[in-house]
Amino acid sequence: MALLKRLARHELLPVPFILNGEARSGRAGDTVLTAILTHTDELRLSDFSGTPRAGFCQMGACQDCWVLTSDGQRIRACSTVLEPGMNLRTIAEPRS
Amino acid sequence: MSDALRPLIVGAGPAGIRAAQTLVDAGLRPIVVDEAASGGGQIYRQRLVPDNRTPRDLYGSEAGKATALHGTFARIRDRIEYLPHSLVWNVGDKAADVAAGGRTRRLDFSHLILATGATDRILPFRGWTTPGVFTLGGAQIALKSQGCAIGEQVVFLGSGPLLYLVAWQYVKAGARVAAVLDTAPFSAKLHLLRGLPSQPGVVLRGLRYAAELMARGVPVRFGVEPDRIEGETRVEGIVWRERSEKHRLACDAVGYGFALRSETQLADLAGCRFVFDGRDRAWRPERDIAGRTSVSGVYIAGDGAGIAGADAAELAGERAGLALLEDTGVTVDRARIVVLERRLAAINRFRDILEAAFPFPGGWADRVDDDVLLCRCEEISIGQARAAMREQGVHELNRLKALTRVGMGRCQGRMCACAAAEILAAARGQPLEAVGRMRTQPPIKPLPLEIAADGETA
Numbered sequence: 416m417a418l419l420k421r422l423a424r425h426e427l428l429p430v431p432f433i434l435n436g437e438a439r440s441g442r443a444g445d446t447v448l449t450a451i452l453t454h455t456d457e458l459r460l461s462d463f464s465g466t467p468r469a470g471f472c473q474m475g476a477c478q479d480c481w482v483l484t485s486d487g488q489r490i491r492a493c494s495t496v497l498e499p500g501m502n503l504r505t506i507a508e509p510r511s
Numbered sequence: 512m513s514d515a516l517r518p519l520i521v522g523a524g525p526a527g528i529r530a531a532q533t534l535v536d537a538g539l540r541p542i543v544v545d546e547a548a549s550g551g552g553q554i555y556r557q558r559l560v561p562d563n564r565t566p567r568d569l570y571g572s573e574a575g576k577a578t579a580l581h582g583t584f585a586r587i588r589d590r591i592e593y594l595p596h597s598l599v600w601n602v603g604d605k606a607a608d609v610a611a612g613g614r615t616r617r618l619d620f621s622h623l624i625l626a627t628g629a630t631d632r633i634l635p636f637r638g639w640t641t642p643g644v645f646t647l648g649g650a651q652i653a654l655k656s657q658g659c660a661i662g663e664q665v666v667f668l669g670s671g672p673l674l675y676l677v678a679w680q681y682v683k684a685g686a687r688v689a690a691v692l693d694t695a696p697f698s699a700k701l702h703l704l705r706g707l708p709s710q711p712g713v714v715l716r717g718l719r720y721a722a723e724l725m726a727r728g729v730p731v732r733f734g735v736e737p738d739r740i741e742g743e744t745r746v747e748g749i750v751w752r753e754r755s756e757k758h759r760l761a762c763d764a765v766g767y768g769f770a771l772r773s774e775t776q777l778a779d780l781a782g783c784r785f786v787f788d789g790r791d792r793a794w795r796p797e798r799d800i801a802g803r804t805s806v807s808g809v810y811i812a813g814d815g816a817g818i819a820g821a822d823a824a825e826l827a828g829e830r831a832g833l834a835l836l837e838d839t840g841v842t843v844d845r846a847r848i849v850v851l852e853r854r855l856a857a858i859n860r861f862r863d864i865l866e867a868a869f870p871f872p873g874g875w876a877d878r879v880d881d882d883v884l885l886c887r888c889e890e891i892s893i894g895q896a897r898a899a900m901r902e903q904g905v906h907e908l909n910r911l912k913a914l915t916r917v918g919m920g921r922c923q924g925r926m927c928a929c930a931a932a933e934i935l936a937a938a939r940g941q942p943l944e945a946v947g948r949m950r951t952q953p954p955i956k957p958l959p960l961e962i963a964a965d966g967e968t969a
Binding site for chain 1 (some may be wrong): 549562565640644650654661889921957
């Protein structure tokens with residue numbers, strides 16, 4: 416279930432992207448964090464205990480919103496702009 | 512004007528933009544580096560693409576200031592070298608390392624103005640890493656920049672002017688605010704009356720936010736002590752104490768914070784001397800009222816120089832720009848300097864009143880339980896930190912970091928260092944300044960391992 420609730424910007428163009436293999440749609444001007452969390456409720460599992468995380472500061476400071484692209488790049492969701500066709504994965508495996 | 516001058520400004524918020532404007536007006540061409548996509552900083556953050564909301568929708572009573580600042584930045588745009596989406600990750604003697612788009616390069620500068628702003632000051636409580644818990648600033652950005660509420664039933668918690676502002680902005684935007692939980696007693700707010708003569712606009716605006724929240728039926732509670740977030744995989748409720756009585760409220764999101772903390776890493780790397788600021792409960796770069804640091808040619812302005820708010824940041828940015836010009840032998844408008852310094856001093860006096868009205872939750876470090884997570888990156892509990900202090904005689908923050916990894920994770924202490932200092936000082940019965948401050952290590956934020964140096968192939 417979505418974590419974030421859209422209150423505005425409904426009129427903007429849809430931006431298609433892929434999340435964990437499924438076709439999804441965001442809006443022009445979305446960050447990757449917004450695009451993902453308007454569909455689901457987590458971005459990654461914490462490195463050690465594997466508890467879910469969904470970002471925190473939304474201004475590039477806390478580093479708790481990293482997700483993966485299909486080619487294995489790590490991107491900071493809150494400060495990355497959603498682009499059409501992005502193939503994104505939430506981080507489902509803890510590091511250790 | 513000398514072509515040899517190459518000022519670098521870090522940050523394009525209120526302080527950075529006013530500093531840039533001041534230098535441009537004197538005929539200089541500063542470099543402005545900013546992590547965001549566009550100017551405005553966090554407080555006046557812009558949307559990534561326009562939508563059908565007005566500046567009034569986005570910035571409320573501050574719409575005029577936001578629009579003016581954005582307008583100034585647009586006007587000087589082609590008279591500066593502007594690097595958006597760019598991170599200054601290291602500063603040395605007259606050179607800074609800047610990463611953007613997977614590449615990094617070294618920029619030489621003649622002078623440096625740091626306008627790096629602030630983030631929410633965070634104190635952990637049980638469940639603070641649960642999805643649906645965001646900082647107050649994060650909750651505000653979700654709304655302003657992204658047009659999203661952080662949930663369907665949102666609780667705002669903490670202390671600071673931002674608590675009421677964000678709650679009010681949410682209500683105005685049509686979100687459901689389940690409660691505002693203020694950790695300060697109601698009596699603290701009476702201090703605001705002392706601020707009426709000097710800053711009536713600010714005080715009355717704050718009172719209006721609170722009154723409108725209550726008029727719309729949002730419960731506002733005072734003297735709250737957060738206990739825990741309920742819910743394993745996302746927020747389902749919040750439990751708090753009020754006069755030792757427990758309360759519970761169902762909600763699906765919590766925005767919280769306890770005022771702000773300065774971003775000071777670059778000042779540290781630049782070699783600036785730090786002083787302890789009792790009001791901010793933090794070490795900050797030493798500076799004069801003009802923003803001169805202890806390092807010649809390095810200036811600092813805005814919340815990164817100590818918390819003073821957006822209005823002060825604009826004034827301080829301009830003042831730092833003028834200081835740079837003065838120091839390079841340019842004749843500046845003395846009358847303007849007098850006005851800027853008088854206004855900055857007035858805001859500084861008003862900060863004491865704000866601090867009394869929105870106090871830090873005293874005693875937090877004594878009460879918080881051992882099993883609460885202190886460091887969200889490395890997942891170190893408060894109990895583990897306390898054990899290191901007790902068993903290994905840790906009495907200083909960097910030693911705590913070395914032994915427990917608190918502050919060594921990806922956020923480099925941005926989220927945990929304030930809390931760690933409070934815990935350490937309380938456990939040892941020492942004043943906060945005695946436990947020191949975390950040293951900065953470059954890069955100040957994570958860089959991809961494969962980042963390419965300019966002029967080399969990846």
